[in-house]
Amino acid sequence: MTPPTPAGPTLIGSVRRAMRLLEAVAEDPSRSTAKHLARRTDIPIGTTYHLLRTLTHDGYLHRDRGRYLITAATARLGGAVPEQAGxxxxxxxxxxxxxxxxxxxxxxxxxxxxxxxxxxxxxxxxxxxxxxxxxxxxxxxxxxxxxxxxxxxxxxxxxxxxxxxxxxxxxxxxxxxxxxxxxxxxxxxxxxxxxxxxxxxxxxxxxxxxxxxxxxxxxxxxxxxxxxxxxxxxxxxxxxxxxxxxxxxxxxxxx
Structure with missing residues (x-):
């Protein structure tokens, strides 16, 4: 029996939330603290901290005096995303x-x-x-x-x-x-x-x-x-x- 065809693409929630955080950091690096990013993206603060730690560990963000900033690696991936200076x-x-x-x-x-x-x-x-x-x-x-x-x-x-x-x-x-x-x-x-x-x-x-x-x-x-x-x-x-x-x-x- 052929399995039913999905009505739409499978969406991975954690990936979508991580991308929203990266977009928020790139748009407003001056206020990119975890609490501000959680408010801006409507992502629960616990989930925000977890995603930010993961993105930082994997080199997509770096942390500078409480703010999270885009790294050169992320800038190269996005092309148009500006590299944030430390x-x-x-x-x-x-x-x-x-x-x-x-x-x-x-x-x-x-x-x-x-x-x-x-x-x-x-x-x-x-x-x-x-x-x-x-x-x-x-x-x-x-x-x-x-x-x-x-x-x-x-x-x-x-x-x-x-x-x-x-x-x-x-x-x-x-x-x-x-x-x-x-x-x-x-x-x-x-x-x-x-x-x-x-x-x-x-x-x-x-x-x-x-x-x-x-x-x-x-x-x-x-x-x-x-x-x-x-x-x-x-x-x-x-x-x-x-x-x-x-x-x-x-x-x-x-x-």
Whole structure:
């Protein structure tokens, strides 16, 4: 007797769940913790941990400070899936940009309603701006924060400013929320945001918007005020270097 023909293909549930996890990691590497991935994919947390351990053991993911990231092996399998840089790769990249520009370099995300400084690179000849006022609550005053705020939708921007009101840090800080919103509205999409002594006296900064998955991010540089004449050309140089870098390498970000 001939066995009945199945109505459709046999679907292996664990394989489908593993693929959903890989897709979620590739789409949003900045928040790819086990708990976040479980919520995003609607996979029970126990099953998520089991699948992540298996995928990591077999080389399809690697774990970095609590986050799970796509490996080169998975990127080669997927072709279009970007290879995620580990912490060492990111630091090497920031150091390279510091040497190319002769300026301190910063990399930040806007994650779950807050500014998060992810990495920086400075040196004896390229000192970083001292964080004398918490970067998270002073986004209105520094180029990184202004760049991140410019990428938010109006509701998210208002929510942030309600939690972290505009306050004067120097004589050059935007005086109030309306002035800040006017400045942000004049920014051209994809172009650098600049500030001169708004956060710290004696320092000028510029930040270029980039995106990590769906997360707003910024790459920035700072210079002492005595080198302020270099801010414009270095801002353009940073943008060009980003375009070149992301045409040949992927660090989980895009312009």
């Amino acid at each position: 912490a060492r790769d990111l630091q090497n990249w920031l150091d390279s940009l510091r040497d190319q520009t002769g300026a301190a370099i910063y990399y930040a995300w806007y994650d779950e309603g807050e500014v998060r400084m992810v990495g920086r690179s400075s040196g004896p000849g390229t000192p970083a701006v001292e964080e004398w006022a918490d970067f998270r609550r002073t986004a209105h005053a520094h180029a990184i924060g202004q760049c991140l705020l410019s990428q938010l939708d109006p509701d998210a921007r208002r929510d942030h400013l309600a939690r972290h009101p505009v306050e004067p840090l120097t004589p050059y800080t935007v005086p109030d929320t309306d002035a800040l919103l006017r400045k942000l509205s004049r920014l051209r999409r994809g172009h650098a945001v600049q500030e001169r002594e708004e956060y710290a006296p004696g320092s000028v900064c510029a930040a270029v918007p980039i995106t990590v998955g769906t997360v707003p991010a910024a790459l920035a540089l700072s210079l002492p005020m005595v080198r302020a004449d270099l801010l414009d050309p270095l801002s353009h140089h940073l943008r060009r270097r980003l375009e070149t870098a992301f045409m040949s390498h992927s660090f989980g970000v895009r312009l």
